[in-house]
Amino acid sequence: MSLDPRQVYWRSNLRFLAILLLVWFVVSFGCGILFVDQLDQIRIGGFGLGFWFAQQGSIYVFVLLIWVYVWLMNRADKDYEARCAEQAEAAE
Amino acid sequence: MSVQNWTFLMVGLSFALYIGIAIWSRAGSTKEFYVAGGQISPLTNGLATAADWMSAASFISVAGIISFIGRDGSVYLMGWTGGYVLLALLLAPYLRKFGKYTVPDFVGDRYYSNVARVVAVLCAIFISFTYVAGQMRGVGIVFSRFLDVGINEGVLIGMCIVFFYAVLGGMKGITYTQVAQYCVLIFAFLVPAIYISIMITNQPIPQLGFGSTLADGSGVYLLDKLDGLSQELGFAAYTTGRKTTIDLFFITAALMVGTAGLPHVLVRFYTVPTVSAARTSAGWALLFIALLYTTVPAVSAFARTNLLTVIPGIAYSDVPEWFSTWEDIGLIQFEDKNGDGRIQYTGPASEIENELTIDRDIIVLANPEIAQLPAWVIGLVAAGGLAAALSTAAGLLLVISTAVAHDLLKSTFMPSITEKAELRVARIAAGLAVVVAGYFGINPPGFVAQVVAFAFGLVAASFFPIILLGIFWKRANNIGAIAGMVCGIGFTAGYIVYFKFLHPELNVAAEWLFGISPEGIGTLGMLINFAVAIVLSLLTAPPPAEVQALVEEIRLPDNVAGVRKASA
Numbered sequence: 001m002s003l004d005p006r007q008v009y010w011r012s013n014l015r016f017l018a019i020l021l022l023v024w025f026v027v028s029f030g031c032g033i034l035f036v037d038q039l040d041q042i043r044i045g046g047f048g049l050g051f052w053f054a055q056q057g058s059i060y061v062f063v064l065l066i067w068v069y070v071w072l073m074n075r076a077d078k079d080y081e082a083r084c085a086e087q088a089e090a091a092e
Numbered sequence: 093m094s095v096q097n098w099t100f101l102m103v104g105l106s107f108a109l110y111i112g113i114a115i116w117s118r119a120g121s122t123k124e125f126y127v128a129g130g131q132i133s134p135l136t137n138g139l140a141t142a143a144d145w146m147s148a149a150s151f152i153s154v155a156g157i158i159s160f161i162g163r164d165g166s167v168y169l170m171g172w173t174g175g176y177v178l179l180a181l182l183l184a185p186y187l188r189k190f191g192k193y194t195v196p197d198f199v200g201d202r203y204y205s206n207v208a209r210v211v212a213v214l215c216a217i218f219i220s221f222t223y224v225a226g227q228m229r230g231v232g233i234v235f236s237r238f239l240d241v242g243i244n245e246g247v248l249i250g251m252c253i254v255f256f257y258a259v260l261g262g263m264k265g266i267t268y269t270q271v272a273q274y275c276v277l278i279f280a281f282l283v284p285a286i287y288i289s290i291m292i293t294n295q296p297i298p299q300l301g302f303g304s305t306l307a308d309g310s311g312v313y314l315l316d317k318l319d320g321l322s323q324e325l326g327f328a329a330y331t332t333g334r335k336t337t338i339d340l341f342f343i344t345a346a347l348m349v350g351t352a353g354l355p356h357v358l359v360r361f362y363t364v365p366t367v368s369a370a371r372t373s374a375g376w377a378l379l380f381i382a383l384l385y386t387t388v389p390a391v392s393a394f395a396r397t398n399l400l401t402v403i404p405g406i407a408y409s410d411v412p413e414w415f416s417t418w419e420d421i422g423l424i425q426f427e428d429k430n431g432d433g434r435i436q437y438t439g440p441a442s443e444i445e446n447e448l449t450i451d452r453d454i455i456v457l458a459n460p461e462i463a464q465l466p467a468w469v470i471g472l473v474a475a476g477g478l479a480a481a482l483s484t485a486a487g488l489l490l491v492i493s494t495a496v497a498h499d500l501l502k503s504t505f506m507p508s509i510t511e512k513a514e515l516r517v518a519r520i521a522a523g524l525a526v527v528v529a530g531y532f533g534i535n536p537p538g539f540v541a542q543v544v545a546f547a548f549g550l551v552a553a554s555f556f557p558i559i560l561l562g563i564f565w566k567r568a569n570n571i572g573a574i575a576g577m578v579c580g581i582g583f584t585a586g587y588i589v590y591f592k593f594l595h596p597e598l599n600v601a602a603e604w605l606f607g608i609s610p611e612g613i614g615t616l617g618m619l620i621n622f623a624v625a626i627v628l629s630l631l632t633a634p635p636p637a638e639v640q641a642l643v644e645e646i647r648l649p650d651n652v653a654g655v656r657k658a659s660a
Contacts, residue, residue, distance in 0.1 A: 010647050017181055024177045028170045028348075033340045036163075036333070046303040046313030051331045054166035055158075055389040056299060059173045059382050066180045066375040073185075074368055077649040 005083035027061040098471030099238040106475045114257030114265045125262030126193040132363040138376020140267045141360045143274035143483035148230025151480035156455035158392035162330040171347025178352035180374030184361040186563045188370035189646040196499040202562040205570040213499045216355040220488040227485040228533025238474040251530040266486045273479035280476020284460045288394045298390035321400040326442025342612030350548025353555035356487040366650045404437040414461035423451035493522035549614025553580035557621040572629030580621030587613045
């Protein structure tokens with residue numbers, strides 16, 4: 001008996017959300033606000049690293065996060081369809 | 093050609109384009125009017141969402157604000173982009189799967205309650221009106237500065253244009269005009285930014301120029317130079333912050349969550365054909381928004397450097413032309429306190445008294461003039477500011493008209509109304525909303541500007557928790573949702589009104605609850621909303637089986653084979 005495809009799909013979605021939102025929190029609230037002064041000790045060109053995260057880096061990461069999620073979920077959608085088809089076959 | 097002729101040309105061409113698109117894309121059915129038939133491609137919707145979201149405030153104000161407050165301005169950059177991560181991951185795909193036309197539709201059906209629906213409609217209308225009045229005001233300022241017509245005539249012209257394409261085309265017309273408006277506004281923002289970046293740092297990419305060394309060969313980094321200039325004049329160093337960590341934290345969170353829950357942005361994700369298209373479309377939207385938002389802080393730093401190099405100590409008789417023009421409209425004020433005929437522009441730490449007041453809103457508009465760019469660039473910036481204001485205004489007006497025709501009439505009070513009559517009501521409502529918005533643009537209640545900033549907190553405290561719980565927690569029920577929304581928005585609005593309107597003299601850090609300013613209180617309102625909704629839901633009966641089945645359903649991908657092929 002294989003697992004319910006709906007549950008598998010929803011659980012993997014929740015796992016992706018937890019990981020991506022953790023990154024989201026770390027780059028914005030973490031690097032851009034909580035640890036900004038510590039990170040500013042490190043310089044990249046004219047930027048302190050904390051300042052760079054607050055005004056540039058966090059935004060780049062946000063864009064990446066959405067596209068990673070798009071890619072992960074498109075893959076999960078295909079997996080879901082395959083599992084559904086498998087289950088339908090098994091039922092016949 | 094003079095600046096004014098160039099401006100007429102740029103603005104005229106862009107307006108002709110918007111009207112042309114409106115005529116070409118008329119809406120024939122309510123579905124076309126509300127959600128453009130649900131057949132917009134993810135890329136097109138991403139472009140339209142970017143224009144819909146980026147308002148006169150994004151185009152005109154943000155760079156100016158950051159220019160004056162330095163690193164603390166990061167809250168706007170992170171807040172207004174980070175919200176899209178929440179939107180793309182937690183809200184948009186599920187709302188698309190749910191289908192129908194509006195956010196109140198979702199709230200009403202998910203919480204099986206017309207009371208919840210009406211509360212959501214009222215929140216949506218209130219938020220949209222405060223927002224749209226600000227846009228109309230922005231249109232008026234651009235017209236009066238660059239085209240030499242009064243602010244009132246400017247607002248009237250803007251009203252006519254929006255009226256034309258919002259009423260004719262509904263969401264379909266708005267979508268395609270917004271695509272054009274995105275192109276106009278991003279071009280208008282990037283061209284001067286690139287010009288100035290090359291002038292100051294020899295680096296054509298502003299995002300990099302901002303962290304490069306100066307073009308004068310001194311080897312000094314731009315930001316170090318700016319910190320030095322600021323401190324010399326008695327301002328705080330540009331790259332340091334003054335706000336407390338907890339306040340920054342709460343303001344950023346309120347802006348992010350508010351962004352994710354804005355009804356005029358969420359409704360755009362109903363226009364794409366599938367759930368997967370909704371996700372992709374959010375990816376495009378943030379990419380296009382990030383293009384502007386990563387340029388903004390660079391523009392702020394360039395403008396601040398230019399300003400601090402040109403102005404302090406200059407003789408009043410020698411000021412550049414832009415200084416006098418903006419002084420004429422009252423957005424720059426100079427008072428020669430020590431009577432030496434020179435402009436002293438100093439910060440709080442300086443011994444010399446400051447004699448200059450500069451309105452933050454002029455930074456982006458005056459930037460090309462301060463940097464002495466060609467006249468056509470100045471005209472382009474005016475057209476860009478108008479594009480930003482008009483695209484957002486149209487999106488908001490559509491939310492208002494849909495709320496009246498669809499959510500109130502069709503779903504709540506007159507379910508038997510025919511589609512043709514509903515479409516007519518939607519058009520009339522859009523028309524009336526334009527007129528009301530124009531009225532507030534011409535006679536702004538004194539608090540509009542402030543309320544616009546607080547609208548985010550109100551959204552964060554009302555919509556976001558209820559939609560999120562509705563998707564991720566099957567047990568959330570009608571009583572929890574209604575009480576949560578009312579408590580969240582009530583607490584937030586009460587706190588804002590108390591400090592901003594009743595006791596403005598108490599609006600200092602020492603008096604704030606936990607040191608949270610009214611700008612950031614929406615985050616606490618959101619937490620209250622969550623807590624109330626969860627506790628009351630657990631204390632009362634769970635939602636009926638068919639609602640729980642609905643929640644199961646919206647969590648799944650679109651699995652109708654035909655739909656999937658059509659979108660591929």
